[in-house]
Amino acid sequence: MAEAAAPSVRRSLELRSPGIWAILVMLVAAFSLxxxxFLSGGNIANIGRQSSILLIIALPMTLIILTEGLDLSMGALMALASMGIALVSAAGYPVPAAILAGLAIGLAGGLFNGLLVAKLAIPPFVGTLGTLGIAHGxxxxxxDGQSVVDIADAxxxxxxxxxxxxPAPVLVAAAAYLATHFLLYRTQFGVAVFALGGNREAWTLAGGRVDRCLVAVxxxxxxxxxxxxxxxxxRMSAGHPTASLGMEFDALAAVALGGTSFERGDGWLFGTLLGVxxxxxxxxxxxxxxxxxxxxxxSIGLMVxxxxFLDGLRRKP
Incomplete structure (x- = not known):
């Protein structure tokens, strides 16, 4: 069953990535002093708002890495989706239409990446790097490189x-986390994600479709x-063509901080939340x-x- 793919909460808390727990304690203690x-209610809410965007892209990045893949195009695709949202809104269309435009742009970019990796067998690093360039351009x-600021106040x-x-962005991020958690730990889709990274050959012999799963991820x-x-x-009160470039670095760092391995399909979603x-x-x-x-x-690079290093010390005999 799909539930078997999920480690118990207790086991996760005890055995996975103690380094991130130590770092969280040190960060809170240091900045509190x-x-x-730093510990005011307003600032904590601000941390939640700012982290919500990163969490939403770090969640699927976790799934992609669990399949031994990579997506370098997320920051550029986000910029393109943001521009689409802003342009549709500036043209006078209602906010739901603008949101749908952003979702459609993101989905199209993701499908393009999936087809490059699954159907054309292009390595994820190379394929998504190409998508990064296309989306950015x-x-x-x-x-013409200008921000779009005439968007609806809503x-x-x-x-x-x-x-x-x-904060509303925190609720959106929480809903995204719950949906991703359900997909990964309670569906056959999640079983396929873990199988692709853990033992792709065995899963293929059992009748699994690698190409379909990769495109879906x-x-x-x-x-x-x-x-x-x-x-x-x-957040920006505008569509900006370059402001989100590089966010894939933060997403990758969050996944690494959370203890997800870049091979063998070994990882956990809650760790990504801690990394974010x-x-x-x-x-x-x-x-x-x-x-x-x-x-x-x-500082983020040093923290990773x-x-x-702390997790490596724990694994030494």
């Missing part, structure tokens, strides 16, 4: 809104990128302390190496 207002060409208002006191990733594109547009929180806390704390974005990227 060094950054005034289209996002720039659409408006879009940026959504990012700052709350439902029962909880990348298509799901594209759909989630489209959703993240809506939140990103709401660690990156969100780190970026927020460094912002409060006045560190530039370049230092934040360096530290987490892997």
């Amino acid at each position: 060094l950054a005034p207002g 289209l996002a720039v060409v659409l408006t 879009i940026p208002d959504f990012f700052g809104s709350r439902v029962l006191g909880i 990348y298509a799901f990733g594209g759909l989630m990128v489209g959703l993240a594109g809506f939140l990103f547009t709401a 929180l660690a990156i969100g806390i780190l970026r927020n704390g460094l912002n409060l302390l006045g560190f530039p974005s370049s230092m934040q990227v360096i 190496l530290l987490a892997l």
Whole structure:
């Protein structure tokens, strides 16, 4: 059954990636002392809002990596989806139509990646790198590199809104997490994802369709990128052709921090959530302390190496 693919919560908490737990404790302790207002309710809500976008793309990135794949195009596809959302909204169409446009763009990009990897047997690194270039070029060409700012007020208002006191983007990210968790741990689709990374040959001999599963995984990733594109547009109050470039780095870092292996189909979704929180806390704390974005990227890289080092120590005999 699909449930067998999921480790128990207790086993996950005890055995997987103690490095990320140690890092989370250190980050919260350090910024609580060094950054005034870090533990305020407003700042915690801000961390949740900012992390929601990263979580939505890190979830499908986890599934892609579990199949021993990779998607380098997520940041560029998000920019293209954001531009599509902004252009449709600026043209006077209702917000739902703009959201559907972003989802369609993301889904098309994901299907394209899946076909490159599954049908044409192009290595994921090469195929998604090509998609990155195409999506980035289209996002720039659409408006000659200019931002689209004449969007409906309802879009940026959504990012700052709350439902029962909880920021709306956090609720969207929570729904995305629950949906992905269900797919991965409670469906045959999830069984196929783990089988593709764990023992692809055995799964193929058992009658599994590798090509269909791979296309589905990348298509799901594209759909989630489209959703993240809506939140990103709401956050920026505009469509911007380059602002989200590089977010795939944060997504990959979150997956690595969470303990998902880049081979053998070994990983867990909750670990990705912890990795996203660690990156969100780190970026927020460094912002409060006045560190530039370049230092934040360096710090994320160092944090990933530290987490892997701590986990390596645990595995040594």
